[in-house]
């Protein structure tokens with residue numbers, strides 16, 4: 001996928017919006033981790049607060065950028081803090097899976113948010129380099145990443161809803177199964193189309209993924225609104241509900257760009273086999 005907008009300066013285009021999106025996401029991850037630590041883990045709480053403040057400051061500074069040079073310097077500057085928050089998340093995950101700390105952070109949630117930090121770090125690398133060598137590999141790996149994350153979100157929602165909300169729990173589990181299947185299909189395409197050209201199967205797959213993602217986006221939106229107006233009981237903070245909704249919207253944007261890229265890439269005419 002071409003991550004640069006043609007004829008538009010990088011700081012004015014999608015790249016800036018993406019960087020701002022991820023800075024906010026990193027800031028909110030720090031808050032979610034902090035809220036999930038046991039109150040006796042004061043050092044971890046303090047470190048999460050430091051990350052929160054650091055990413056909040058970057059978010060603010062990003063609004064003052066007014067030229068490409070400043071944008072690229074800003075991208076260089078945030079590479080290390082993004083790597084640091086990734087390392088912090090992996091450290092917390094290690095403490096959780098070895099039962100050295102308690103609290104209320106699911107290990108899979110910490111793993112999930114560490115993957116998002118790594119995704120952001122890779123995106124910054126792509127912005128610095130400006131090119132994507134194998135567009136199809138990039139398209140499929142984006143699908144693998146996001147489909148896994150949509151499935152994780154559905155599992156988290158099912159696990160954090162009050163068990164009395166049976167219909168919602170069931171619906172969330174159905175989404176999890178659907179996205180896990182789509183993720184497996186994306187992984188198959190990943191190896192089948194490695195270093196290759198888009199085929200009609202990939203085109204059809206992208207349409208299926210877009211339809212499923214639109215549905216989970218609508219489900220998350222309904223859940224966010226119900227949680228915010230206290231019409232559903234759960235352990236999901238309104239900010240977390242909004243956070244996963246924004247990530248589904250981001251994935252839909254990625255899918256829109258993939259669609260544009262696929263339209264631009266030449267697809268060789270399909271030969272009809274003589275059966």
Ligand SMILES: [Fe+2]
Pocket residue numbers: 025029113116243247
């Ligand atoms: Fe996230």
Ligand SMILES: [Fe+2]
Pocket residue numbers: 112116149153244247
């Ligand atoms: Fe996520």
